[in-house]
Amino acid sequence: MEVSGKTKIVLTPWPSYTEDTHILLNSDALLTVCEPTNELTELYLKKIKKTAEDFAPEPQKQLLTEEENVPDDYEDDHGYEPRYVEESIY
DSSP, rough: OOEESSSSSSEEOTTOHHHHHHHOOGGGGGOOOOOOOOOHHHHHHHHHHHHGGGGGGGOEEEEEEEEOOOOOOGGGGGOOOEEEEEEEOO
């Protein structure tokens, strides 16, 4: 979206005159990259009919398994605790 306006923020599709939704920008075409204000973020999300949660990454499910190998020299005073290893369930 193109942002314009001084007293009222206006969002218009960018670039004009195309239906493309993915635009390649070369590094020499960018002037700045910065975080938008909360107001602009809210306006943009409303304009595209999305919420911030729509862009939150899906948590990866992990299965924790206990390593079953207890050290041979294990004694109560060593304070051995089992190690848990994350394994992908996919």
